[in-house]
Amino acid sequence: MGAGVIFLDRQHAGRPGRRGQDRGAAADFDGSGVIEHDEREANLTPVYLRAAELRLLEYGHTVIPVSDGSYRERAARINAYASEYPPGTPMCAIAAHINAGLGSYGICFHDHRSRTGPELAARIAHELRQIAPELSDVRILSCGPSDWTRNAYACIKWIGSPIAICFEPFFIDNPAHSGLTQPHGLQAIGHALADGINRWTASR
Numbered sequence: 001m002g003a004g005v006i007f008l009d010r011q012h013a014g015r016p017g018r019r020g021q022d023r024g025a026a027a028d029f030d031g032s033g034v035i036e037h038d039e040r041e042a043n044l045t046p047v048y049l050r051a052a053e054l055r056l057l058e059y060g061h062t063v064i065p066v067s068d069g070s071y072r073e074r075a076a077r078i079n080a081y082a083s084e085y086p087p088g089t090p091m092c093a094i095a096a097h098i099n100a101g102l103g104s105y106g107i108c109f110h111d112h113r114s115r116t117g118p119e120l121a122a123r124i125a126h127e128l129r130q131i132a133p134e135l136s137d138v139r140i141l142s143c144g145p146s147d148w149t150r151n152a153y154a155c156i157k158w159i160g161s162p163i164a165i166c167f168e169p170f171f172i173d174n175p176a177h178s179g180l181t182q183p184h185g186l187q188a189i190g191h192a193l194a195d196g197i198n199r200w201t202a203s204r
Contacts, residue, residue, distance in 0.1 A: 002060070002201065002202065003059075003060045003061050003062065003090075003201070004061050004062070004089065004090035004091055004092065004197070004201035004204070005061070005062045005064065005081075005082065005085055005089055005090070005091045005162070006056050006061050006062065006063050006064070006091070006092055006093075006094070006197055007064050007065075007066055007078045007081070007082075007091070007092070007093035007094065007162055008049045008052060008053060008063060008064070008065050008066065008094050008096065009065075009066040009067070009074055009078070009093060009094060009095050009096060010042065010045050010046050010049055010065065010066070010067040010096055011024070011042070011045070011071075011095050011096055011097055011155060012024030012041055012042040012045075012097070013042040013067055013068070023040040023041065023042040023043065024040060024041025024042045024045075024097065024098065025040070025041040025097075025098055025099065025100030025172045025173070026039055026040045026041065026100075026172065027039055027100070027172045027173040029178060029181060039172075039181075041097065041098045041100075041172060044098055044172070044181060044186060045096040045097065045098060046067075047183065047186040047187070047190070048096070048169070048186040048187070048189040048190035048193065049065070049094075049096050049190060050190065051186065051187040051188075051189070051190025051191055051194070052094075052190035052191070052193045052194040052197075053065065053190075053194075055190065055191050055194035055195070055198075056194045056197065056198065059194070059198045061197075061198070061201065064078075064081055066078060066093075071154055071155055071156075071157075071158060072158045074158075075156075075157075075158030075159045075160075076158070078093050078159055078162060079158075079159065079160045079161070079162075082160065082161050082162050083161075090200070090201040090204040091161060091162040091163065092120055092162050092163040092164070092165065092197060092200070093156070093159050093162040093163070093164045093165070094164075094165050094167050094193065094197075095152075095155040095156050095164065095165065095166045095167065096167055097155075097166065097167060097168045098168065098169065098170060098171075098172045099168040099169075099170065099171045099172065100171060100172050100173050101171060101173070102171060102173055102174050103171045103174065104135065104136035104137075104171070104174060104176065105135055105136050105137040105138060105139055105171075106125070106128050106132065106135050106137075106138040106139070106168060106169045106170055107138070107139045107140075107141055107152075107166075107168040108121035108122075108124050108125045108128075108138065108139070108140050108141070108165055108166075108167060108168075109121070109141050109142070109143040109149060109152040109153075109156070109165065109166035109167075109168070110140070110141075110142060110143070110163075110164070110165055110166075111142075111143065111144075111153070111156055111157065111159075111164055112142040112143060112144035112153070114163060114164070116163055117142075117163050117164070117165065118140060118142070119200065119203070120163050120165060120196075120197070120200045121140045121141075121165055122140050123196040123197070123199045123200040123203075124165065124167065124192070124193055124196030124197065124200075125138040125139070125140050125196070126138075126196065127192035127193070127195045127196040127199070128169055128189065128192045128193070128196070130192065131188040131189070131191070131192045132169070132170065132180060132185075132188070132189070132192075134170075134176050134177055134179065134180065135170060135177070138169075143156075143166060145157070152166040152168075153166075167193065169189050169192075169193075170189075
């Protein structure tokens with residue numbers, strides 16, 4: 001179809017009642033014994049989101065960043081913005097994260113209720129595999145309220161018509177993924193995210 005509307009949600013930043021505390025996953029990259037600000041999830045995701053935003057704009061898409069409020073409040077704004085566009089406009093919302101727990105893979109979660117979420121997740125996962133050989137795999141998983149995926153589901157469950165993805169491209173505390181925490185790695189992740197979204201909108 002062509003141009004779409006893309007919501008890029010920087011999560012773990014700006015949640016009411018948790019300001020300054022909820023900065024997401026963290027790791028001491030340089031071994032200094034102190035976790036610096038640039039070693040925290042919420043300060044790395046905007047780097048790859050900025051790269052994704054610029055690439056999506058080059059492709060001709062509308063990009064709307066989101067960065068504050070509870071998950072439900074963010075979703076309400078996204079749903080309100082989405083309602084302003086004509087029916088049938090390709091729209092998606094990316095809940096931007098970085099994982100922790102020493103895993104070796106990336107994950108693209110989609111809402112278990114979505115029929116088109118798996119396709120968008122697969123497009124993004126394919127592009128991420130191309131630029132991140134240090135990942136053992138990029139998994140495409142349905143998330144819901146009744147199992148271990150419930151935290152991913154909580155990030156996106158309130159979003160309505162835009163197809164929602166919880167994006168966890170790598171593990172912040174896995175030394176094998178350290179290159180992905182660097183500017184060039186984060187830029188490559190952003191470009192992969194944008195390329196996957198662009199291929200998805202083109203197929204609509």
